[in-house]
Amino acid sequence: MADDDAQRCDEPGELSEPRAEFDMEFVDWLPGGRAVIPVESQGRFTWLVVRGHVSEQARQEFVRELQHIVGRGLWRQDWPAGAP
Secondary structure: OOOOEEEEOOOOOOOOOOOOEEEEEEEOOOHHHOOEEEEEEOOEEEEEEEOOOOOHHHHHHHHHHHHHHHHOOOOOOOOOOOOO
């Protein structure tokens, strides 16, 4: 995934309007020695990940799991009107 690829999560047969959006952004470091931190702001949910701490296989599995959770309606974002 590129440093700032957005994922719009819907599964076939579900509502056509995305119910959740997320990014995975790779950074050089995070506070407290953490490898991953979720951040929610301005209508997006971003997973900050320290470079080298998530393999491509782990990233793909993570994306598939999020798509499943969102596609089944287990995670919905309720952004205020006008949020980007």
